[in-house]
Amino acid sequence: MSCGRGERPARTWPAGFRPVSGLAAPLLAAVLATGGLALPRPAAAQEPTRIQFSAGEYSVSESAGFASITVTRTGDLSGISFVNLQVTPGSATPGEDYVPLNPDVEAREIIRSFDVGQASATFFVPVLADQLLDGDETVNLALVSPEGAALGGPDTATLVIRDDAARTRPRTIVWRWQTRPNNRVRLDWTDDSENEAGFEVQRSVGNQREWRTVDTVGSNVTSFVQDNLRSRVAYYYRVRAVRGAVASDWSPLATFVIGQADDRTVPGEQFRLQFSTRRLEFGRVTVNRVERRSVRIRNVGRTTQRLRVGGVGDPFMITRGSGEFSLRPGRTLTVQVTFRPTARGRFADAVTLSKAADGTVIATIPARGTGR
Numbered sequence: 001m002s003c004g005r006g007e008r009p010a011r012t013w014p015a016g017f018r019p020v021s022g023l024a025a026p027l028l029a030a031v032l033a034t035g036g037l038a039l040p041r042p043a044a045a046q047e048p049t050r051i052q053f054s055a056g057e058y059s060v061s062e063s064a065g066f067a068s069i070t071v072t073r074t075g076d077l078s079g080i081s082f083v084n085l086q087v088t089p090g091s092a093t094p095g096e097d098y099v100p101l102n103p104d105v106e107a108r109e110i111i112r113s114f115d116v117g118q119a120s121a122t123f124f125v126p127v128l129a130d131q132l133l134d135g136d137e138t139v140n141l142a143l144v145s146p147e148g149a150a151l152g153g154p155d156t157a158t159l160v161i162r163d164d165a166a167r168t169r170p171r172t173i174v175w176r177w178q179t180r181p182n183n184r185v186r187l188d189w190t191d192d193s194e195n196e197a198g199f200e201v202q203r204s205v206g207n208q209r210e211w212r213t214v215d216t217v218g219s220n221v222t223s224f225v226q227d228n229l230r231s232r233v234a235y236y237y238r239v240r241a242v243r244g245a246v247a248s249d250w251s252p253l254a255t256f257v258i259g260q261a262d263d264r265t266v267p268g269e270q271f272r273l274q275f276s277t278r279r280l281e282f283g284r285v286t287v288n289r290v291e292r293r294s295v296r297i298r299n300v301g302r303t304t305q306r307l308r309v310g311g312v313g314d315p316f317m318i319t320r321g322s323g324e325f326s327l328r329p330g331r332t333l334t335v336q337v338t339f340r341p342t343a344r345g346r347f348a349d350a351v352t353l354s355k356a357a358d359g360t361v362i363a364t365i366p367a368r369g370t371g372r
């Protein structure tokens with residue numbers, strides 16, 4: 001048996017050793033008496049070895065692939081320890097929300113070892129994403145069957161699998177308006193959820209600050225019609241899937257002005273603008289990278305116009321040409337917009353161009369991009 005902790009080194013002369021005479025002997029005796037330079041020291045009073053969770057609750061998005069569960073080992077780390085993680089269903093369903101050991105059993109037990117000196121170890125619990133509005137769900141975690149250690153606290157914990165509301169949002173929305181007979185808009189969107197109770201339709205008039213729910217249509221319904229809209233006003237519509245208190249993220253925005261036949265030219269009395277592009281398409285952009293797009297607005301009318309540019313919010317930003325400006329005939333203003341996605345998913349917004357005098361929106365330029 002090797003010399004373990006707590007055992008003092010024997011104060012006997014090693015085999016074959018003969019005490020030396022002269023000055024060296026007292027020095028050697030002193031070295032041995034104090035524990036020796038190369039001999040094992042007696043272990044200091046150690047806390048017992050314990051293994052516990054690093055937290056009482058862990059949280060992971062259902063889209064993350066797996067949850068990392070860290071367990072810590074404290075006290076005496078000079079030996080080797082083992083511990084098992086037991087995973088049992090809370091409100092989450094094994095096989096649907098997370099991966100059990102095999103599909104036929106509901107409990108999953110996995111083991112981790114701690115090497116000499118090792119103070120923490122990580123369990124990985126695979127989680128599964130779905131197209132369901134199922135809210136946050138839980139899995140119960142427990143540390144069991146420790147070897148070479150006792151269990152500390154906490155030895156039970158909860159894993160919260162967060163519903164990813166971006167997965168169930170309507171990915172696209174298209175709109176068509178007609179002035180006859182009564183300024184009607186029709187919205188059509190994609191159904192990307194499997195268990196919605198319905199789709200909530202919201203509208204904002206003239207800005208994107210005040211949103212009002214105009215209707216909630218039934219499950220699997222993917223269109224909505226509204227009549228009697230006003231002309232030459234910017235309308236914004238958005239849709240999301242709902243089920244009780246759980247909702248998906250909002251769809252991209254449907255942004256339009258009834259009577260505005262073409263974004264490129266705004267007809268009006270002494271009032272004509274041209275746009276270099278109909279929309280700002282950023283495409284797929286790596287999360288936290290910045291992409292820039294710009295649109296040139298040219299006054300092709302005969303009078304100077306006082307205009308205001310604004311509208312977009314995070315993750316879009318107007319980095320040039322924002323605010324009020326005067327645009328003389330023949331002059332061009334460049335509006336630069338950046339897109340910096342802070343998460344994966346699709347984003348949509350719109351730059352608005354309005355009259356500085358009364359805020360009337362005269363054009364909208366949709367901006368779209370996908371974070372990846």
Ligand SMILES: [Ca+2]
Nearest residue numbers: 062097130134
């Ligand atoms: Ca789920």
Ligand SMILES: [Ca+2]
Nearest residue numbers: 130132134163
């Ligand atoms: Ca879900």
Ligand SMILES: [Ca+2]
Nearest residue numbers: 191193194220
């Ligand atoms: Ca559906």
